[in-house]
Amino acid sequence: MKKILLLSLLAPILAFSQHEEQIKEIYNEALTKGRAYEDLRVLCKEIGSRLSGSPEAAAAVEYTKQLMESYGFDTVYLQPVMVPHWVRGKKEIVRAINSDKHGIIDFNALALGNSVGTGPEGVLSEVIEVSGIDEVNELGKKVEGKIVFYNGEMDPTIINTFGAYGGAVVQRSSGASEAAKYGAKAIIIRSVTNRQDDIPHTGSLRYKALINQIPAVAISTNDANKLSQILKEQKLNVYIETHCQQLPDVLSYNVIGELRGSEFPDEIVAVGGHLDSWDVGEGAHDDGSGCIQAIEALRLFKALGIQPKRTLRAVMWMNEENGLRGGTEYARVAKQKGEKHIAALESDSGGFQPLGFSTSGSEEQRAQIRAWRDYFLPYRLWDFDQNGGGADIGPLRSHGTLLIGLRPSTQKYFIYHHTPADVFEAVDRRELELGAASMSAMMYLLDREGLK
Amino acid sequence: MKKILLLSLLAPILAFSQHEEQIKEIYNEALTKGRAYEDLRVLCKEIGSRLSGSPEAAAAVEYTKQLMESYGFDTVYLQPVMVPHWVRGKKEIVRAINSDKHGIIDFNALALGNSVGTGPEGVLSEVIEVSGIDEVNELGKKVEGKIVFYNGEMDPTIINTFGAYGGAVVQRSSGASEAAKYGAKAIIIRSVTNRQDDIPHTGSLRYKALINQIPAVAISTNDANKLSQILKEQKLNVYIETHCQQLPDVLSYNVIGELRGSEFPDEIVAVGGHLDSWDVGEGAHDDGSGCIQAIEALRLFKALGIQPKRTLRAVMWMNEENGLRGGTEYARVAKQKGEKHIAALESDSGGFQPLGFSTSGSEEQRAQIRAWRDYFLPYRLWDFDQNGGGADIGPLRSHGTLLIGLRPSTQKYFIYHHTPADVFEAVDRRELELGAASMSAMMYLLDREGLK
Numbered sequence: 001m002k003k004i005l006l007l008s009l010l011a012p013i014l015a016f017s018q019h020e021e022q023i024k025e026i027y028n029e030a031l032t033k034g035r036a037y038e039d040l041r042v043l044c045k046e047i048g049s050r051l052s053g054s055p056e057a058a059a060a061v062e063y064t065k066q067l068m069e070s071y072g073f074d075t076v077y078l079q080p081v082m083v084p085h086w087v088r089g090k091k092e093i094v095r096a097i098n099s100d101k102h103g104i105i106d107f108n109a110l111a112l113g114n115s116v117g118t119g120p121e122g123v124l125s126e127v128i129e130v131s132g133i134d135e136v137n138e139l140g141k142k143v144e145g146k147i148v149f150y151n152g153e154m155d156p157t158i159i160n161t162f163g164a165y166g167g168a169v170v171q172r173s174s175g176a177s178e179a180a181k182y183g184a185k186a187i188i189i190r191s192v193t194n195r196q197d198d199i200p201h202t203g204s205l206r207y208k209a210l211i212n213q214i215p216a217v218a219i220s221t222n223d224a225n226k227l228s229q230i231l232k233e234q235k236l237n238v239y240i241e242t243h244c245q246q247l248p249d250v251l252s253y254n255v256i257g258e259l260r261g262s263e264f265p266d267e268i269v270a271v272g273g274h275l276d277s278w279d280v281g282e283g284a285h286d287d288g289s290g291c292i293q294a295i296e297a298l299r300l301f302k303a304l305g306i307q308p309k310r311t312l313r314a315v316m317w318m319n320e321e322n323g324l325r326g327g328t329e330y331a332r333v334a335k336q337k338g339e340k341h342i343a344a345l346e347s348d349s350g351g352f353q354p355l356g357f358s359t360s361g362s363e364e365q366r367a368q369i370r371a372w373r374d375y376f377l378p379y380r381l382w383d384f385d386q387n388g389g390g391a392d393i394g395p396l397r398s399h400g401t402l403l404i405g406l407r408p409s410t411q412k413y414f415i416y417h418h419t420p421a422d423v424f425e426a427v428d429r430r431e432l433e434l435g436a437a438s439m440s441a442m443m444y445l446l447d448r449e450g451l452k
Numbered sequence: 453m454k455k456i457l458l459l460s461l462l463a464p465i466l467a468f469s470q471h472e473e474q475i476k477e478i479y480n481e482a483l484t485k486g487r488a489y490e491d492l493r494v495l496c497k498e499i500g501s502r503l504s505g506s507p508e509a510a511a512a513v514e515y516t517k518q519l520m521e522s523y524g525f526d527t528v529y530l531q532p533v534m535v536p537h538w539v540r541g542k543k544e545i546v547r548a549i550n551s552d553k554h555g556i557i558d559f560n561a562l563a564l565g566n567s568v569g570t571g572p573e574g575v576l577s578e579v580i581e582v583s584g585i586d587e588v589n590e591l592g593k594k595v596e597g598k599i600v601f602y603n604g605e606m607d608p609t610i611i612n613t614f615g616a617y618g619g620a621v622v623q624r625s626s627g628a629s630e631a632a633k634y635g636a637k638a639i640i641i642r643s644v645t646n647r648q649d650d651i652p653h654t655g656s657l658r659y660k661a662l663i664n665q666i667p668a669v670a671i672s673t674n675d676a677n678k679l680s681q682i683l684k685e686q687k688l689n690v691y692i693e694t695h696c697q698q699l700p701d702v703l704s705y706n707v708i709g710e711l712r713g714s715e716f717p718d719e720i721v722a723v724g725g726h727l728d729s730w731d732v733g734e735g736a737h738d739d740g741s742g743c744i745q746a747i748e749a750l751r752l753f754k755a756l757g758i759q760p761k762r763t764l765r766a767v768m769w770m771n772e773e774n775g776l777r778g779g780t781e782y783a784r785v786a787k788q789k790g791e792k793h794i795a796a797l798e799s800d801s802g803g804f805q806p807l808g809f810s811t812s813g814s815e816e817q818r819a820q821i822r823a824w825r826d827y828f829l830p831y832r833l834w835d836f837d838q839n840g841g842g843a844d845i846g847p848l849r850s851h852g853t854l855l856i857g858l859r860p861s862t863q864k865y866f867i868y869h870h871t872p873a874d875v876f877e878a879v880d881r882r883e884l885e886l887g888a889a890s891m892s893a894m895m896y897l898l899d900r901e902g903l904k
Contacts, residue, residue: 027609027611028609031608031609032608032609156483156484156882157479157480157483157484159479159830159831159832159886160832161882194882195881353805353861353863355832378611379611380611380612380807380835382834382835383832383834409805409861411805411880411882411883411886412880412882412883415880428863428864428867429647430608430613430646430863430864431863431864434611434863
């Protein structure tokens with residue numbers, strides 16, 4: 001009896017040291033024989049940007065499916081989902097036509113995703129600057145017939161840049177309908193970034209029902225400063241021409257690869273990112289990194305011969321950027337099939353150095369993850385306190401699934417976000433590998449310990 | 453009496469909240485009206501690389517002096533110090549002359565700092581590969597007349613890359629004399645980096661007394677892999693030609709700027725980096741960032757109207773890279789003058805996102821700094837446990853001074869270290885600013901609380 005008691009007292013310590021050792025092997029493998037960097041290179045350089053409904057998105061579906069098959073995952077399959085098919089069309093024109101000092105100015109611009117186009121006739125009108133939606137509501141009918149220029153900035157004093165993003169992005173997502181309510185003809189927004197440069201940032205908007213849908217473009221922060229300066233000096237007319245269109249929905253897929261659990265195959269731990277990206281750049285940080293890290297997280301189990309007890313699933317969700325159709329459909333099908341997801345992990349904050357995991361779940365569930373912090377401190381992940389999961393896994397929360405988000409450094413994310421600059425070269429090899437290993441290690445703990 | 457007791461109980465809480473508020477202002481100022489980024493641009497782009505003894509090093513002395521004067525520091529002065537004057541001379545040649553498969557190969561190479569040149573006649577000999585100094589000692593006289601190729605790698609599984617660097621750098625610093633002991637004619641080393649690429653990394657070597665001084669070069673990691681592969685297949689002769697020389701010592705300076713303390717002017721808190729850099733690249737991360745952060749740390753006091761109680765001193769040390777003369781002289785003079793440095797801070801690990809502070813001092817001193825961690829957690833600095841200060845402040849330790857090192861993320865440092873790639877564009881604005889604000893906030897706490 002004493003011996004049994006002693007063993008039961010020792011068990012957690014032995015388990016800790018066994019887990020510690022296995023996790024070290026996971027990181028070592030990722031950092032010495034990792035495949036994530038090369039796999040991301042192919043996704044970025046041979047396929048490139050992959051907006052939902054595009055041929056490149058279809059190519060990315062096929063590529064990641066074949067990749068998971070080549071790694072010998074037990075099951076790899078496609079989950080059909082209808083997605084929006086928005087196309088940018090011909091290059092945007094956003095042109096100041098009567099500036100006294102500078103003559104004609106062509107601003108660096110990108111139409112916002114989902115926005116209607118002006119068509120070849122364009123929109124020409126006087127510009128009125130506002131700091132945000134509140135000011136539009138104050139101005140009311142004074143914006144009628146005008147182009148509203150939202151010049152709200154990301155607050156640089158918020159250390160977590162996603163917090164600053166959250167404060168500024170509303171002008172992008174809702175600004176068009178809010179201005180259209182009062183008869184505005186179009187909107188221009190200051191790109192949602194904390195960087196001062198010449199690169200415009202796209203991203204999606206949502207039109208409100210029953211309100212006139214007006215064209216919307218983003219200009220670079222340098223151009224926003226210039227436009228604002230001119231407006232202090234004179235009345236300015238701007239010409240906007242965009243050729244974007246919302247085409248009929250297209251059949252696309254979530255891509256799913258599984259390692260089947262040996263003891264509790266019905267308990268699923270999912271890990272993933274979103275496979276679609278904006279149509280500029282290469283979707284390297286957003287979110288090629290997350291997809292490739294998810295595949296690598298499972299590949300590391302295979303490479304190290306770790307037989308999972310539970311079913312581990314890597315998922316490349318489609319259409320996070322302008323619809324969330326993939327994440328929504330995935331949760332719907334899971335419910336329909338009666339699948340039990342004990343936890344879902346997402347990496348969708350870029351391939352930067354991982355600093356921790358955020359969680360969304362019951363207090364008990366969240367405490368269990370926080371208690372695993374000591375396993376990750378040697379790898380410099382320390383922040384396990386933040387609330388949150390990820391957009392694509394969000395719909396699983398109502399099933400009682402614990403959501404876990406990888407939290408890398410946020411300082412540089414909004415340099416690249418939704419821009420032509422989000423390319424493979426912007427991702428650091430070691431940082432990407434550390435993220436993949438961290439996801440894999442978290443899955444390993446969930447697999448071995450389950451959720452209490 | 454009760455009121456006094458209550459006040460004395462509340463005092464630490466009130467102090468905490470007052471400090472918290474002041475620190476928030478420091479970060480806000482750095483992130484919204486910071487000057488570090490523009491100042492670093494000038495140092496990198498208008499002056500550039502600045503090896504000790506070079507005209508550019510003299511320009512950097514003048515620039516940082518004028519900069520601190522322009523910010524209105526109470527005293528700005530130069531501290532004379534004689535420094536080595538090593539020059540690279542004409543571009544290096546490291547050429548495989550009889551490779552069967554590739555014919556003549558020119559490797560991407562840089563002579564190691566302080567190394568003697570081959571002169572125009574060059575060195576031509578067979579190459580013998582070793583993994584490190586141990587193997588040279590095993591081979592002994594077998595290396596006589598040969599070129600020894602040290603191909604030791606940085607261990608990618610060590611998460612703190614400075615640890616991996618420490619393990620690999622000995623072949624650079626001591627490899628030449630260790631091979632010369634047995635009659636080797638020259639050495640080639642694999643560049644000390646964890647990145648696979650075509651960029652050679654320079655850095656200093658030390659010749660041992662009474663041993664023949666032989667030429668030493670570094671080649672890129674891709675080239676080291678190629679060379680190693682060829683050596684598995686055939687005997688290979690390599691021709692090395694370098695034109696570096698150690699010229700007579702030159703008069704240079706540490707650059708010092710002060711804010712005088714109002715209550716305890718004789719207690720000094722120093723903060724700095726080293727002003728010299730290697731003669732390739734722009735010394736942006738190593739260590740332009742540290743110098744500019746130190747100046748910014750003091751400027752933030754001025755900008756916010758914080759009157760220091762103690763004397764705060766920004767120091768740009770000269771000649772860290774190939775002699776440490778500046779740091780040594782600074783400590784000597786401090787001792788001679790009877791100056792009391794309560795603490796010295798250094799930033800010399802790149803302008804990356806700050807993650808904490810390391811310390812070197814008594815257990816009591818170190819505990820005091822660790823106890824301040826809560827002030828920094830909102831800014832994502834969490835690691836206060838590491839041991840260590842910095843090279844330039846090292847000589848102050850024997851005075852009883854507490855040494856404090858800023859610890860930024862280490863993942864990307866050795867991509868740039870001692871290479872042509874260490875340029876301004878490799879430094880991120882927010883990360884640089886966060887580091888400057890962190891240094892300033894640490895100085896603020898030292899200024900207000902002193903050292904117990």
